[in-house]
Amino acid sequence: MITEFLNIDAKAITIDYVLSCHACGHPYYKNQLNSFCTQCGKSPIEVQFQLSPLISKNVIDQKERSMWRYAKLLPLLHTSNRVSLGEGYTPILNMDRMADRLGLDQLLIKDESFNPTGSFKARGLSMAVSKAKELGVEACIVPTAGNAGGALSAYCAKAGMKSIVVMPTHTPEAFKKECKAFGAELILVDGLINDCANVVANIKKDNNYFDISTMKEPYRLEGKKTLGYEIAEQLNWELPDVILYPAGGGTGLIGIWKAFKEMQQMGWVKEIPTKMIAVQAENCRPLVDTFNGLQENCTTYQGAPSIANGLAVPQPFAEKMMLEVLAQSNGLALAISETEISACVKEIAATEGMLVAPEGAALLAALKLLLKNGQINSSQKILLLNTGSCYKYLDSFDF
Incomplete structure (x- = not known):
């Protein structure tokens, strides 16, 4: 339902929403703590706003820089439950020199390294921790490849909540120190993030900790969808032709597309021309293999560690939702080698003066391959989504 108050200020609009399973539609109460759907086999629960063309862009708070x-x-x-460190409102930068090198008309990068704790995980965790606080949660636990652990630790510290982070042993030291600095309890596991998730499941049996894993609660997605709103607003409501996104758990990929669809419902954008490209590491490419028909799904996929920690997600919980985004956007998925990722970190640094995360650097290698294969062309407006800063990864590189 949409309720409009008799007020000339169009910002005085509250928009209602419901919670339901993305797969089977089973409803859930929004005033209760929810994880994922237990009715149809562990599908994500999603927030669905009741939107209409009556909602204007005036609902955007132009004074807020987050x-x-x-x-x-x-x-x-309730705004009193907001847990914020100034996340979001990150810049879109022109990669002019790289565009010239590749013969492109326009190459843009959305640089999420400007976020608190240096990555886009701040968006999802700000929203999820805020909602957890609103619903009375006192302790959160998360399996992480690195950046999500640091973000959860920071936002729980801000909220006065306990945080437990379960992280692969091989994760660079900077990520571990970050979590400890924010007061988190850090548990190290030999393996990848799916092994960490198994440890989280066992810990939860004996403790009243809320699992804030990727897509296993409804609200991290809502924070990540703000990427899509920012991209549209910063580009004067003209969406890119192509977005390249580094896909591990895929929350941002799904969130951007969710934002685009919401804006279309409200009439903020008429069409969605954007082709969504999911980029993974060759060492861990479950989505690519499913997309290419090499496996039915990712449930038994076994991956290996990657220098791009965030891409080493062998069994993404929301794989079906990612595949839906690729299908709806006429997109595709491809994988990049460790050698290419390392080379592109250095190339972007030397060409554009940006130390992007290895996950973001993988996009440059993917872009080159797509151009070579004629799958995108030089006249299109292309946007790369850099998920974070490379500074926490520096020990992994020989510059």
């Missing part, structure tokens, strides 16, 4: 400028379109019921 992702919370879109608070009217986020499912936090």
